Structures are given as C-alpha cells and as structure tokens.
Amino acid sequence: MKDFFKQYIPYYKDYKLKFFYAFIGMALVAGGTSGAAYVVKPLLDEIFIAKDLTKLYTIPALVIGLYFAKGLGKYVQAYYISFIGQDIIRKVRDKLLKHTLTLDIEFFQKKHGGELISRITNDINKIQSAVSSQIAEFIKEFLTIFALIFVVIYQSAEMAFYGLIVMPLAIFPLSRLAKKMKKLSFDSQEKISNITTHLSETFNNIEIIKANSTEQIETEKFEDHNKKYFHVSIKAVKTNELVSPIMETLGALAIATVIILGGTKVIEGELTVGEFFSFMTALFMLYTPIKTISSLYNKMQGALAANERINELFSVKSNIISGNEKLNEDIKEITFNDICLNYDEIPALKNINLHIKKGETLALVGDSGGGKSSLVNLIIRFYDAHKGEIKFNNHNIRDIDIKSLRDIVSIVTQRVYIFNDTVCANIAYGQEINEQKVIEALKQAHAYDFVNSMEKGIHTKLDEFGTNLSGGQRQRIAIARALYKNPQILILDEATSALDNESESIISEVIDEISKDKITFIIAHRLSTIKHATNIAVFKKGQIVCIGNEQKLKNECEEYKRLHNLANI
Numbered sequence: 001m002k003d004f005f006k007q008y009i010p011y012y013k014d015y016k017l018k019f020f021y022a023f024i025g026m027a028l029v030a031g032g033t034s035g036a037a038y039v040v041k042p043l044l045d046e047i048f049i050a051k052d053l054t055k056l057y058t059i060p061a062l063v064i065g066l067y068f069a070k071g072l073g074k075y076v077q078a079y080y081i082s083f084i085g086q087d088i089i090r091k092v093r094d095k096l097l098k099h100t101l102t103l104d105i106e107f108f109q110k111k112h113g114g115e116l117i118s119r120i121t122n123d124i125n126k127i128q129s130a131v132s133s134q135i136a137e138f139i140k141e142f143l144t145i146f147a148l149i150f151v152v153i154y155q156s157a158e159m160a161f162y163g164l165i166v167m168p169l170a171i172f173p174l175s176r177l178a179k180k181m182k183k184l185s186f187d188s189q190e191k192i193s194n195i196t197t198h199l200s201e202t203f204n205n206i207e208i209i210k211a212n213s214t215e216q217i218e219t220e221k222f223e224d225h226n227k228k229y230f231h232v233s234i235k236a237v238k239t240n241e242l243v244s245p246i247m248e249t250l251g252a253l254a255i256a257t258v259i260i261l262g263g264t265k266v267i268e269g270e271l272t273v274g275e276f277f278s279f280m281t282a283l284f285m286l287y288t289p290i291k292t293i294s295s296l297y298n299k300m301q302g303a304l305a306a307n308e309r310i311n312e313l314f315s316v317k318s319n320i321i322s323g324n325e326k327l328n329e330d331i332k333e334i335t336f337n338d339i340c341l342n343y344d345e346i347p348a349l350k351n352i353n354l355h356i357k358k359g360e361t362l363a364l365v366g367d368s369g370g371g372k373s374s375l376v377n378l379i380i381r382f383y384d385a386h387k388g389e390i391k392f393n394n395h396n397i398r399d400i401d402i403k404s405l406r407d408i409v410s411i412v413t414q415r416v417y418i419f420n421d422t423v424c425a426n427i428a429y430g431q432e433i434n435e436q437k438v439i440e441a442l443k444q445a446h447a448y449d450f451v452n453s454m455e456k457g458i459h460t461k462l463d464e465f466g467t468n469l470s471g472g473q474r475q476r477i478a479i480a481r482a483l484y485k486n487p488q489i490l491i492l493d494e495a496t497s498a499l500d501n502e503s504e505s506i507i508s509e510v511i512d513e514i515s516k517d518k519i520t521f522i523i524a525h526r527l528s529t530i531k532h533a534t535n536i537a538v539f540k541k542g543q544i545v546c547i548g549n550e551q552k553l554k555n556e557c558e559e560y561k562r563l564h565n566l567a568n569i
C-alpha cells in the first residue's frame with residue numbers, strides 16, 4: 001500500500017489548489033459530523049432537562065447549520081477529488097499506452113492484444129477509484145474519526161477507553177481479510193483479462209468461426225471464462241462482506257460495556273444524561289467511518305492487485321534501442337555482413353551476406369519459412385540480428401536513430417493494415433495529407449479507379465479491417481501508402497499476391513519504374529513478378545543458397561530451377 005501511495009502521490013503535486021478545496025470539504029464533513037454528535041449534549045441537558053426556552057430555537061438552527069456544512073463539504077470534496085482522480089487516471093492511461101507502443105514487435109507477437117487492452121482499460125479503471133474517491137474517503141473518514149474521538153474523550157476518557165478498545169482488536173481479522181482480498185482481486189483481474197482476450201479473438205476471427213460453424217464452441221469457451229470470473233467475484237464478495245459483521249459484533253461488545261459503565265455513572269450522578277448520550281452518539285457515529293475504512297482498505301486491495309499488473313507492463317523494456325545518428329543523406333548501399341537471427345534460440349537466418357546498391361532491386365524467393373520476411377524485418381529493426389552487422393552507407397544500423405531510419409523506408413507486409421479513416425488519411429498515414437499526391441499514389445498503385453467510384457472518392461471512410469474492400473483492393477491501398485511516402489528503401493513482402501495476373505503485371509511495371517532511384521526488396525512466390533530484379537536471392541532454411549540474376553539462376557541454381565518448375569506446374 002505504501003508503494004502504491006508513493007507511486008501516485010507525485011501526481012497530486014499538479015493539483016495543490018484543488019486538493020486544498022477538497023481538504024476544506026473534508027474538514028467540513030468531519031466538523032459537521034462531530035458537531036452533530038456534540039450538539040446532543042446541550043440538546044438533552046439544556047432543552048429537555050434544564051428546559052431552557054432560548055435554546056429551543058438556537059440548537060435546531062445549529063443542527064441545520066451543521067448538516068448544511070456537512071452536505072456542502074461532501075459536495076465540494078466529491079467534485080474536486082473526482083476531478084483529481086480522473087485526471088490522474090487519464091495521465092496514467094496515456095503514459096501506459098505511450099510506453100506500450102515503444103515496446104518491440106516481439107513483445108506484441110507474444111502478448112495477446114486483448115490482454116493489453118484489458119490492462120489499459122480494466123486494470124486502470126480498478127485503480128481509478130483508489131486514487132480518487134478511495135484516497136479521499138480515507139482522509140475524510142480519518143478526519144471524522146479524529147474529530148469524533150476528540151468528542152468521545154472529551155465527554156468521558158474512561159468510557160472512551162472501553163468504547164475504542166475494539167479498534168486494535170479488529171486489526172488482526174481485518175488484515176487477514178485484506179490479504180485474501182488482494183489475492184482474489186489479482187485472480188479476478190486475470191479472469192477479466194481472459195474474457196477480453198477471448199472476445200477480441202472471437203471478433204477478429206469471426207469469418208473462420210462462422211465458416212466452421214464453431215459459434216457454439218466459442219460460446220462455451222466464453223461461458224467457461226465468464227463462469228470463472230463469476231466464481232472469483234463471488235468469493236471476493238464473501239470476503240469483503242465479512243468486514244461489516246466482524247466490525248458490528250466487536251462494536252456491539254464495546255457498546256454493551258459502555259452502556260453498563262455509563263449507565264452506572266449516570267445513576268450515581270457522575271455523568272449527566274446529556275453527556276452520556278453525546279458520548280453514545282459520537283461512539284455510534286464513530287463506527288460508521290471505522291467500518292468504512294476497513295471496507296475501503298479491503299477494496300484497495302483490488303487496486304493494489306491491478307496496479308501490480310500495470311507496473312508489470314511498465315517494467316517491460318524494449319530490447320531494440322535507437323541509435324542517435326540521423327539519416328539525412330542519400331542511401332547509396334545497404335550491406336549485410338554475416339547476419340544471423342534467432343527466434344527464441346531457434347535460428348531463422350544463418351550467415352547472410354548481401355550488398356545492394358541504389359537503383360537495384362533484390363528479390364527474395366524460396367520455400368515458406370525460408371527466412372525471407374525475417375530478413376526484411378531486420379531492415380526496419382523490427383528485430384535485431386544476433387550476430388553480424390547491417391550497414392546503411394557507413395552507418396551501422398544500430399547507431400541510426402530509429403525514426404529517421406523508418407522515415408526513409410516503406411514496407412508493405414503480407415498483412416494489410418487499414419485504419420478506420422478516409423482513403424486519403426490511410427494513404428498519407430503518418431504524414432501531411434496532400435490530395436494531389438494521394439491521387440498520384442493511388443494511380444501508381446492502380447487503385448484510383450475503384451476509389452474514385454466509391455461514394456465519396458478519396459474521402460470515403462474505410463473500416464478498420466478494410467472489410468468494405470476486396471483483398472486485391474486492400475493490397476493496392478497498402479502499395480499506394482508505401483509509394484506516397486516516396487521512400488529511399490522500398491520493401492514489398494508478398495505485396496501483390498492477392499492481385500489478378502493482369503493487375504499484378506501492371507503494378508510490377510510501375511514498381512520497376514519507380515524503383516530506379518531506390519533500393520528495393522521484393523518477396524514474391526510468383527516468380528514471374530521478379531524476373532526483372534537486379535538479383536534474386538534464393539532462401540532455404542535460413543540461408544541464401546544462390547544469388548544472381550534470373551538467367552544465371554536458371555542456368556546454375558538447382559533450387560531456383562526446382563521453384564521455377566513448381567511454379568509452372
């Protein structure tokens with residue numbers, strides 16, 4: 001708990017004035033509550049026993065004043081505390097997403113998107129009430145307790161001792177319950193994360209689910225996750241709700257003792273009736289904040305568990321560290337010197353040596369799993385090689401500022417990414433929109449005709465998965481996006497695989513034309529699309545087994561001949 005406060009207290013520094021207002025509100029609540037308890041004494045002693053008529057009006061007026069102050073205080077503190085809490089949460093959420101986006105591709109490939117969404121939404125929501133209302137309630141209830149204890153001790157120190165002894169007695173069972181609550185909250189956050197993960201997987205894979213009629217199976221899996229969440233939640237309710245009966249039983253014991261003791265004192269004339277009732281009112285009132293604090297402490301455990309999960313994400317660090325050399329120059333050559341890459345100790349690339357000059361196109365071909373995508377992923381530092389060196393002119397890739405590197409590279413991957421935005425914004429993604437340039441890029445990618453026939457042309461909104469487009473249309477959008485950037489290095493990983501033969505050959509010609517002043521990497525299974533490449537590297541099990549132009553490979557490379565024959569079957 002201490003660490004939790006340590007982590008969030010610095011945020012409060014930005015809200016000093018608002019916190020001050022909230023504190024005044026809390027003080028009004030504490031003062032109003034204890035004042036209401038105190039006023040029982042003059043109420044009984046002076047109106048009912050001494051029959052003082054003047055007090056008949058002043059005391060009720062005072063009661064109204066006290067409750068008004070309490071109500072006003074409650075409103076002021078609730079507003080400012082919620083403001084502070086929600087604003088802190090907004091900042092933590094922004095910070096968490098910012099941090100998450102800095103992490104390596106490898107992290108995203110291993111962690112499910114649904115789980116990350118759950119951390120950034122559910123877990124952060126869990127700490128929201130802790131940093132806002134719960135912290136405020138803690139302070140408010142503590143202030144109220146102090147004020148009421150003051151009234152209790154002021155009225156009778158001896159009875160106060162018996163009335164309050166329950167407080168230390170309650171600590172042991174309550175701390176046991178709190179520990180259990182923390183564990184249950186951790187479980188519960190994990191279960192809700194499973195639910196989010198399952199939902200995101202279901203909606204992302206909806207086509208395959210429907211095509212295989214597995215709706216029932218998926219529903220059953222979901223019901224299972226849902227049931228587990230329900231069981232943990234109910235266990236948490238069982239634990240949390242124990243706080244109140246424990247406190248009430250202990251409280252009843254204390255109150256019974258005080259009645260016997262106080263009753264004796266009143267009978268013997270040591271205490272007035274008013275003093276006794278004022279004491280009793282304060283004592284009764286005391287149990288509410290004490291009970292609230294115990295239950296808050298328990299509820300806080302949920303926030304602590306969620307916070308651990310948030311901190312776990314904050315503690316993940318990127319392994320791919322940016323260099324600081326900016327690439328503000330013409331890239332004339334890229335060199336791969338003895339490059340090796342492993343995924344979890346399993347080799348994917350072995351001793352790759354390549355040299356590509358500006359204006360050249362290197363095609364990468366070979367069986368599936370040969371290492372082609374892995375090689376191009378190294379160029380934009382989605383991964384770092386485990387051995388060897390990649391150089392852009394004379395810069396080692398690890399010394400280059402990652403943003404400046406990625407600014408000069410366009411990549412079209414096997415999976416096409418479409419954003420929930422207009423065609424225009426999708427093409428100019430990450431750059432300023434120039435409609436003329438967008439149209440130009442669309443024309444080059446042979447996408448302008450179909451975009452133009454859409455209701456709003458380049459201003460038509462696409463949906464996130466591009467479901468309002470055909471596979472080939474999606475690929476053309478991705479190619480147009482890559483061309484819009486006018487990169488120095490162009491990487492096309494199966495970028496035309498969904499196109500019909502005619503479109504593919506037209507686009508291949510366009511690419512041949514525009515790649516004259518670039519360094520281009522093309523991965524293609526259809527060998528016909530890469531026949532004009534300067535060099536073709538044939539991959540097999542992570543190695544380049546042959547390299548050369550098409551004619552050379554046709555004459556000398558058995559593996560290429562095999563691929564060529566397969567393609568012509």
Ligand SMILES: Nc1ncnc2c1ncn2[C@@H]1O[C@H](COP(=O)(O)OP(=O)(O)OP(=O)(O)O)[C@@H](O)[C@H]1O
Binds near residue numbers: 369
């Ligand atoms: N993120 C990853 N984590 C673990 N292994 C991976 C990862 N990406 C690729 N691999 C493995 O590395 C090897 C090379 O994969 P890669 O995707 O580079 O091949 P490829 O030649 O591009 O295949 P394809 O033509 O099917 O796209 C494969 O055995 C693959 O299973």
